[in-house]
Amino acid sequence: MAANSFTKLPNPSTTAHQPLNHHRQHHTTKPKSLMLPQSLKPFTSLSWPRKTTTHLSTHRPISATVLSSLPTAWSWRAIKAFAMAELEARKLKFANTGTEALLLGILIEGTSLAAKYLWANGITVFKVREEIIKLLGKADMYYFPPERPPLTDDAQKVLDWAFDHKRKSGDSGEITTSDLLLGIWSEVESPGHKILAALGFSDEKVKELEASSSGPGFVDG
Template sequence: MAAAANSLSATSVVRPEYKQSNPNIPTQNTLIPHETLKCQWLGTISINKLSLHSSNLRPFFAKRPSVNATISFSLPTAKSESVAATEKIPKWSSKAIKSFAMGELEARKIKSSNTDTEALLMGILIEGTSFASKFLRSNGITLLKVRDEILKLRGKPEMYYFSPEHPPITEAAQRALDWAIDEKLKSGENGEITTTHILLGLWQQKESPGYQVLVALGFDDDKAKELHSLISKPGFAEDS
């Protein structure tokens, strides 16, 4: 299965224009009336709901009216046979979107040249609120343990190597995402593709690092079957 293109969609965000009291003094927070944001994650984000930790940004958002921005993304998806037949891809849940984004960041933290299955596994655990992440933790599979196993597999990263801003997804990780989509399509159910679908997609990649980490930490076919029976039930949702 061919890997999907890494470039994702962009959308224009229209912001109100404000006049500075002194136009000769530039400020960091000057608003641009029409600004195009290019992104590589998936979802719909409201700026006034974001958690802003930067002390430089707090005063700016406190003094200005709230601004809503809708950003359209798409997880990298190959054109599988099921998708080609329906020409319609089910929506990803917001938690699946976030876990993928967190996985990409984790790939950079461990200085990986790409986003592989172990990074997707870490992303699920970092998101932390999905059914899949709770199921993993209840079975003793935590983020710290996963990181330790990855270090054993990969060894220490080179000190002066830095990952790309958006590490390209590997074929194994791509197959895991495509499996999640195909499985949702096969069910015939409405609803979203969840992190549980992604986790089971990882389990199908038998030679991948994510699979090896799961095996080392006690995940097995019985647990996979338990999860699969849950997502196969009508009305299964991310918060089930």
């Protein structure tokens, strides 16, 4: 008797996700499983530096969060500039974060020594954007770039150069936006270098910036 009087409980999977709007009832599908975006998964295998790092630019993006967790410290201005670079690449609808986007990121961050030096020499966000269009053209207006566009090979080399430059200088401080800017200039065939050159940047200005941003106790700002 007790067994026969048992009332079967409703199946949660068939009741918890009932559509609120009856017009959608015919379009309900099996709920998708929740998965973390690739850029939010832990980078457990990432070590720094590596002799071969181009796989980082072709397989997974490097987010600003990852930069801040690397063994070699990055200044908060450099991290913010990198985050702005990813955002600018998306605004331009580019599939990758290139040296031109890193340059824009430095300028948009705006408070670092490198940014102030560029602005003082007439290299502005607006001029750089114009040069990017001239050099690389406009992207397809209907293209939707990834949330965090991965680095181009040139941009990855800039990060490698910044690390090596800091290590060889004997300065144990943070990697700064000045290191990033000098790294962009070191990649002669990159869009970032070509844009800088078109706007009047030169080896002489590199020496000025390097002299101002080197030495113990330098603060990126």
